[in-house]
Amino acid sequence: MTKANAGGMRRLLLRRSLFGLFTLWVVSIVVFVATQALPGDAAQAILGREATPERLAALREQLHLGGTLPEQYFAWLGKLITFNPGISLAGGKPVVQTIAPMLLNSSVLMLCAAVIAIPLAVFIGTWSALKKDTAVDHVTGVITLVLASLPEFVVGVLLVLLLATGFLHLFPAVFVLIPGQQVWSNPAQLVLPVLTLVLAVSPYIIRIMRATMLEVLDSQYVQQARLKGLPERTVIWRHAIPNAIGPVAQVVALQLAWLIGGVVIVEYLFRFPGIGFQLIDAVTNRDLPVVQSLVIVIALFYVVVNLFADVVTLAANPKVRTAQ
Amino acid sequence: MSTGAPTLVVEELKIIGVPSMAAIIDELSVEVRPGEILGVVGESGSGKTTLGLALLNYCKEGTKVDGGSVTVGDKELAGLHWRQVRELRGRTVAYIPQSPASALNPALRIRTQLAECLAGDHETVLNRVREVLREVALPDDDAFLRRYPHQLSGGQQQRVAVAMAFTARPALIVMDEPTTGLDVSTQEHVLQTVRNMCKTYDCAAVYISHDMAVVAELADRIAVMYSGRIVEIGSTADVLANPAHPYTARLLLAVPDLEAKRPMVGIPGNAPSPLARPQGCAFAPRCPLADAGCTVAPPGVTDVGERHSVRCFKADTPLPAIAAQPNRAHSARGASGRPAIEIKALKAGYGSNTVLQDIDLSVYTGDCVALLGESGSGKTTLSRCIAGLHHNFTGGLLLDGVPLAASSFKRSKEQRRRVQYIFQNPYESLNPRRTVEELILQPVIAVRGRVKNSREIVGNALERASLRPDHALRYPDQLSGGERQRVAIARALATEPEVLICDEITSALDVSVQSSLVDLLRSLQAEMGLTLLFITHNIALVRNIAQQVAVLEQGRIVEFGDVANVFANPQHDYTRSLMKATPNFQLPSRLYAGPRTAAAGAGPTAADELQARAL
Structure with a gap:
């Protein structure tokens, strides 16, 4: 009996966890859309008007701003999941x-x-x-x-x-x-x-x-x-x-x-x-x-x-x- | 019955409400001897629960003891230190609550809840717990002890509550409606257990109930409470054979007779609230014998026999025999004799759980068909299917030969108008924020849109349900339980339905009210040609209202036929066991006029007039 009960509890928890992962995935989309996919150039927004074309190109490279939006998103998500979300732009450290x-x-x-x-x-x-x-x-x-x-x-x-x-x-x-x-x-x-x-x-x-x-x-x-x-x-x-x-x-x-x-x-x-x-x-x-x-x-x-x-x-x- | 020193002596107990200072219990004296079971009966609001709790020196919030004494054994409760009171509770006086489902802690295992009644080392306590579980015919193994209350059936829960009370071998047990809400067969087991346990432990018991039939079967002595006082007390045999107080007599007559040999008659009017008790005898406004002398001061105690006393000025005046309509209502079935509702091979369930199957039933126009069964038999599910409230079913459902959609949303307005439903509990089925008028108009507007003659519709509906026109502007909480259920009936009648589904409509109400509702339904059936589907677990009620009965057991109709035939000659074991388990008692026939005189008596009797006045 105890075993079956533990099973019921585990199933419930598994379902909640999966739902939690789903929530996180939705959040990742929102974050991505709000920061990177909105109209306008994210690199330009970050570096400001006086940025040189070389620096803009370099930042675009770093943020994966080339390619279609889904491509950008999955590249970003992949790096996030592997705990490697890139280099801090301000400090230069990971x-x-x-x-x-x-x-x-x-x-x-x-x-x-x-x-x-x-x-x-x-x-x-x-x-x-x-x-x-x-x-x-x-x-x-x-x-x-x-x-x-x-x-x-x-x-x-x-x-x-x-x-x-x-x-x-x-x-x-x-x-x-x-x-x-x-x-x-x-x-x-x-x-x-x-x-x-x-x-x-x-x-x-x-x-x-x-x-x-x-x-x-x-x-x-x-x-x-x-x-x-x-x-x-x-x-x-x-x-x-x-x-x-x-x-x-x-x-x-x-x-x-x-x-x-x-x-x-x-x-x-x-x-x-x-x-x-x-x-x-x-x-x-x-x-x-x-x-x-x-x-x-x-x-x-x-x-x-x-x-x-x-x-x-x-x-x-x-x-x-x-x-x- | 032992004749030793009484275990419980209550003297002139008075309990008042705070801050109203109104007496909830007054001048109450009673004693119970070891091994004796005292039944306390009364309608809701008579103060019986307050009395029961006072025997454990427990006052509900808003009440306090204002005089008198309660002595258990040699201890006077009022004089005890709170620490002594705590030691007394559960050890000397134990309490068995009304609803074990809510009185057992849902978060604790049975073992914890039983063991905590006792002090002592672990092994001794556990052995005692197992012993007492065996005595109430429950398993005593570890697996059972590990269970939580929700893993037990209603009957098992109540037996756990009984075991809990007897664990510490108390001298006095207080039981507050311990079998209300249980099925008759479960009730019989629990009563049997209680009786055996009291005998085994030579324990005095106070059994509080509104059900005269149960008390008559269990108790050695009966105390009838009305408006906070004991109006009559005596041995069970004496009280049943010679009720000296008019209230006792009327209370006995209000209990439906299992064999339907005598009429069931309600008591007109309502018990007064503690805030508005009459100056004289509290029962005088409802009493057929009352005269001017009754309204001056409350009557004192008069002895009318050995340990049989009564509070009534008219104790020696015999109550006039009550004439009532012939018992069994006659069918209003027309000559054409076509079924209003036809059910064919219906199967219904919740999810994958089937609760009804192979249901075939024809309800003829003008008939009253009772669906009789215990909880879980599927009777409410069946009625909900017919009303369109439960749509997870397969099979045929026809109204007047026309198939009905499963969901009420898919039925035509006309179809919805023709089938109306009255719910079990009028305290929950009426929206507390709407006036009676608005409540009655709601279904009318739903099926007919805005109507011009709304006042007239409400007036008619109220009149049919025997309510006064001025009830229209009241809110549900300004009405008594019986009046609320009448409002629910008026609401159902407002759309001029043809089929009325009554789902346990009397089970939440006092017996005195129950009989007048049954009377009302009977007359509606006769006057309006209504087809009634009466769902109940009470055999005696079935015999008093229905023409035909379908007995349901575990989702199947195991027996169907005319009420008289089915109960005179039950074919199925289940029907027989239900009949055997239902408590019944016989009354001396001088209390009521025989059916012959009643049918012949054309002129209104005092009781009829009284009834009319109350309505």
């Missing part, structure tokens, strides 16, 4: 080498934010649900609503004013990476960017956690667990939370996927050397291969995070887990 360290830095930032935000939000949401209609609940409700309605750069600026420059001087306002060091070498510098991201993603998770938890706490099986004389702790941890996790996982995934988009602005704000900062840089420099690769990386992250949320939701639902 794109992979340019992106990799930034990707690592951003991952550290997002990981810190996720590791703090998710448990914290789940906890506050649950607590708020348990204290329904008390002062605690109302205050949480107002704060999450205010935070959810503020754009993350406003939150970031307020934090800088509050904790770095204006009121208190606890943390540095901008990130300075000394060459040769890693981003986590000076943790104090990480505090403000991480805090901004945490404050940006938590409100949604808190609100959905509270709503889901209220529904679960109102259910008959929770009443039955209480009538069985179980300690309240067991009622919540064993009976309520596993049933609330499934719907919340989807929102968590959406928030994580948002993180990588939100990170662009937050990194720029704090001058954090990550992919967001690099993306803005690459767009300014018209560094086409880097822009294309970063967008694909961000899309990949979206797909993976959503796939992961599906796994969690499925795993939290025994009906799916045990389906033949």
Whole structure:
């Protein structure tokens, strides 16, 4: 039985993964069309009006601008799949080498934010649900609503004013990476960017956690667990939370996927050397291969995070887990 | 029955709503001895669930205990520390919920949910769990223990819930409608299990139900609740043979008789909400015996026999016998005798799963044909095929000799007009944001476009469904369950249909309402010459409304014929087993006038007048 069940689960996951690959393929077409296939000469756009014909020809060669559009697309896609998307036009180094360290830095930032935000939000949401209609609940409700309605750069600026420059001087306002060091070498510098991201993603998770938890706490099986004389702790941890996790996982995934988009602005704000900062840089420099690769990386992250949320939701639902 | 010290003593219990301060339960005293099963019956809103939960010192949100005491064994619940209450729950007092499908945690294995009722070392707990599973006739192997609730059938789920309650050998068990929603044969198994378990453990039990027939079969004593008070309590035999309260008598008469020997009569009017209870006897507005004296103050308790007492000023006045229409409605079948609906070799399913096959059925114009079957027998699928709601079927379906398209979208407006459908649950089938008038006009506009005489159509439909004209402007949540279902009937009638499909239309409603709906359908059939298709799992109802019955088992019609013949001489084992499993009880005939007098009695009786007043 267990084997067959695992098979059912595996089939579902395989289907989701294939769908994820399909999504990525669609994204690659959009990226290609938006950057390279639009009317006008990409090489000209990159090099500007004063470019010499020789340099234009060389860049066209490098970007595979000769040939028909499908030919160009498949040549580009082939290089992308083999992790060889070309040379960065701005730095002259291969794109992979340019992106990799930034990707690592951003991952550290997002990981810190996720590791703090998710448990914290789940906890506050649950607590708020348990204290329904008390002062605690109302205050949480107002704060999450205010935070959810503020754009993350406003939150970031307020934090800088509050904790770095204006009121208190606890943390540095901008990130300075000394060459040769890693981003986590000076943790104090990480505090403000991480805090901004945490404050940006938590409100949604808190609100959905509270709503889901209220529904679960109102259910008959929770009443039955209480009538069985179980300690309240067991009622919540064993009976309520596993049933609330499934719907919340989807929102968590959406928030994580948002993180990588939100990170662009937050990194720029704090001058954090990550992919967001690099993306803005690459767009300014018209560094086409880097822009294309970063967008694909961000899309990949979206797909993976959503796939992961599906796994969690499925795993939290025994009906799916045990389906033949 | 043991005569030792009572396990449960409730004294003058009062529970109020917060913040309305309205009494949900008042002046409630009762005791249950070890090994005794007390049946608590009442209509919805009578406070029986609130009482059941109070026995575990549990108040639903918005309610609180405002006086009186509940003593289980030697412990007075109100005086306990919350930690002691927790220890009491599940160990001394256990609770079996109404719907095991929603009371068992979907995310936890059966083993976890059973084992957590007990403290102790792993091995001992597991052995006890296996023992109690065997006692409720469930498998006790590891594979079963590893299952999740959704992997069990409805009956198995309820037996798990029973096992869960008995695991810790409690002194008192509270059961809240544990068999509502189960098939009759499953219900019989569960009742048998409950009875055996109570005997084995010499455990006192409180069995809450709206189903008088089930309580009569199971309980040693019956407490009838009305509007938060126990209006009559006594041994089952006494209460059935000599109901002293008019409400008890009417409640008994509202239960359809399996043999259809006596009429089923609804109780007119509605039970008052806790916010608007009358000053005197709460039942007075609906009572055929009530006089001015009944409306001054609530009646006190009068003893009418050994451990048999009643709250009524008229306890010694016999209830006038109730005359009712002859039991079985007669067919309105015309002389021509042609089938309105013909089904030939129908086969239907969901995806690759076949749920109906080899269905051949002719429903003659003016007849009422009952589709009788347990859940999963395919009766609802069949009715949905006829209505055009389920189009994954093959075979012939003819309306008046003309083939019907499978999907209602492909049927002509005229065809759609002629076949109307009434759904099971009026709490879900009426759009809460539309007034009754708009609801009734919707199908009319759908089949006939804008109509000029809309007011007239609504008025007629309401009148036919025995509703008042002023109901037209109300919203569904301003109506009682019975009124809602009448609105659903009015909506179906508004297009002047010829075939009316009634899908378990009484199963979500109280018995008292059920009988008046059956009365209504019977008279509609007679007056309008309607052809009825009545889907139900309740044999007694079939005998009271239909002329013909098709018994469905696992997607096939196993028996078809005239109601009288089929039940007098059932041919198929399945029909026999259904009849055997259905609880039934006999009432003293002095409670109702025999069919002869009823047919002869031309003048309106007090009950008839009362009925008329309520409608």
